Amino acid sequence: MVRWFQSFRRPATVDPLASGGGPEEDPGVRSRLTALRASAARIGTTLDENATCAELTREAVRQVGGTAAVLRAGSEAGEYEAVNGDPALLPDVRWAMAAAQETSAPGAAADPVPVLASGGARPALCVPLATGRHRYGGLVCARDRAPFTPEETGLLALLAERAASHIRHAQEHERVRGIVGKLQRALLAEPGRPHPNLDVAIRYLPVGQSALVGGDWCETVRLHFGRTLLVVGDVMGHGLEAAVDMTAYRSSLRSIASADLPPHRVLRRLDDSASAEPERRPATCLIARVDPNRGQVTFASAGHLPPAVIDAQGRTSLLAVPVGPPLGTGLGGYEPATYELDPGQTLVLFTDGLVEHRGEDIDHSLDRLAGVSFEATAGVEDVIDTVLARLDARHAEDDVAVLAAQLHARTQQDLDGRR
Template sequence: MHAEVPGPAAADALIDAAAAALATGSSDLLRQVVGFAPVGLALLDTELRWQYANAAFTRTTGLQPADLIGKPVAATPFAAALRTLHRVLDDGRPRELVTEGPAHPGATPASPGLRTRYQRLEIGGRVAGVIAAVLDIAEPQKQQQHDLEQANARLAILDAAAEQIGTTLDIDTTCAELADFAVRRLAELVTVDLLPPDAPARGSTSGGGTHSGLPRLRRTGLARTPEVRLRTDGLALPGESVRYREGSAVARSLETGRPVVANLLSEDELSRTAMDHRTLEAYRAAGIDSVLVVPLAARGHVIGAMVLARARGSSPGFTDDEVVLIEDLAGRAAISIDNARRYARSQGIALELQRALLAEPGNPHPNLELASRYLPSGTSSVVGGDWYETVRLPFGRTLLVMGDVMGHGVEAAVDMSNYRSMLRYVAAMDLPPHRILRQLDALISEDESARPATCLLALADPARSRWTLSSAGHLPPALIAPDRPTELIDVPTGPPLGTGLGGYEQGTRELLPGQVLLLYTDGLVERRDEDIDVSLARLAALRPPTAGDLDGLLDAVLHGLTPHAAEDDIALLAARVRPR
């Protein structure tokens, strides 16, 4: 039977005992404590040459004393530990490393998964070398069990991440979810920074970025444990821009498209790794000594970086298994972020199209004063098909139009533009409002891909002091007069445009000086889980000022009806006859 391999605590006790033995200079004590210890122990001098290895060390590593004693580390299967050993000698901080295999052809392979701890040996205040202690031997069966447990744990974390990250199509929300998730499981401090959407493509996960100079990034996520938060007030907050210096860990990761791992950093190494002065000061204050930078890459391009940091004493650094896990997490989150960015870009195009088309409605006759307003939804970047128009007709008449294409996005905005063009074409025939709706309905229904739309027409005829109104499924206009309650006009209503059903009629109303006719889309009044009659009653209860310019009246209407975050787009068009 194999003797049970002691854990790290037992190994630490043996290392301390060995140091005490060397300090006394007693070779007998050294033989008793080290030579027969059940854990593998070996000694290296300050030149990093092997000076001693006990029987347990040679047995567990599969090496003979002749393979080690008197040889430099670089010439043995432990060559991969050379950099770590130099750091242990320099700063005196213990480190652990897993041996992957032989260092050169002909060397006897060390056991796979051999975990070794290195600690500086000091005798009488003088650095005498390094002690190496074998902490664990991963036998094949044990290694398989370990790998299975790691895979199950990784899948559990990624499943939880899929539920908690990317719950919306909002970029900042997704990045905040990523940072919060990572700080609860993987680090004490996590930041997420994104490159500008128009930045040149950086390196990809297949490697090889060659661009020089980093643009400013935008911080989109920041999460910290309570202890670290108290010490890192100087960090850039979400919404602020950050610029990383060349050579920093983030700069290297963005250029290569690969993770950068920096464990158990010395003060000088931390200075070289930190991204900027503010970050360095925050790291120092929080005692950060291990940093992992993972690029956020989606569809072959790096779009940003996630930085995870751990405080001194919280862990021995980021392991290879953790790096693989965090790469998977970052890759999945990057797809969600990129989807949100693409969605926001498409909605931005629709919004610009909407605003450009609605910026200047047609010129009315001088006898009519107009004011208009368009407000996109405050709760999302979804743009609808709200639109308005005015058409100048003979004999001092002006046709006012308010429409709402069903649906959202670029397609709705494009349909809105088409309907607006068709309206101008049909209105030029100088037909009465209800016949204009009939013609529009017939034209739109011929296109199977066209979306239905509601529409309200109001023909202003100041010479006859008359409004003529007709509706295709649209909400009633409001008539606002001095010293009178706001009135919702009962307009004959037919089906929405594009159904091909027709059946539109019209009604008339007296046009009086000082009156304001207000046309609007449903975003002004409709509220989720509220009956439409209640919503319209709220509009009828308003008493906006009719004196002064119409922009002031629109401001009063919006202030009185619009919540802090409107649930849908809002379009308004107000008209008033100018006094003669």
């Protein structure tokens, strides 16, 4: 590699008339360095280790021709990967494995050097895929014409070192991603169980592919006298930080709900608790207290979208609920709203990711939900499946949480049991 860099250097020419006497710039050096930067920039464009290896072999063939492949360190199978070009040109894999092990051994030099094939009909070399103390295998190159020059060898070594640096970042990214995944799974707590007199289904869809959980959540809490508290919430923001605050809200809710307060007073206490923590993100929340014995549901909203109800004919409408400030503002001011609820109706609570689209008026978004029709006999799981499909929730721009609930129809046996 050092010799290859030296090929760019030229003796300094000093102008005795120029003050300071600095070296003149060689246009050839500038051109070759520009080409080198462009070549290196084509490697490591993603945080995918396999993609980086493919970019490395593609660029190696672009620069020196022939065929290039990667042999991973510790590869028991002894197989070439990311092959670019004619595989028949590559040397025996046993030689490549020995060459890669030679440069990856614990006592190997800190600045490993390429290993040239000592025999065979075709020129070949194994360039260490390494950076510092991190060794990942070797870049194996071969061709059926002239042997590799020192300049070519140096270039391949430089490209392999760049690829190794990106492989290191990719592996570290995967390690951190695994830790985050475990943490997110720990945060993804299951909601409580409602009373047997209520059928409930819940679905949660995090936005994107890298998250298991975000700031949206659903919860059910059993209360006295057969009543159940249904809750949906949405912490502002996305990702792990929002998920951490989400668990704080859920934990507070479970504690406050144990006092069996009306929904608007639950929100008031949640707001007081959150506003006392400056680092806590604001959140919207909708609470519904379902009372099957009275056939009623009482709502309270903290900046949340209204609930929907599906009637016995499968028609959808939105229920008007007074909207107070989001949780965490410390402003309070929540009011209840009570509606009749019978076994022929389905209650649907949801977060804004289900309906909202960037640049669209929210009223238009809600009208689209109100336009969804359902089978008259649809159960709670069928209701959620239908609404997610009709509103294309799999491609939502935000996290989606949906909760559907239906009262059990009381039989004569149930009524007799109350006498």
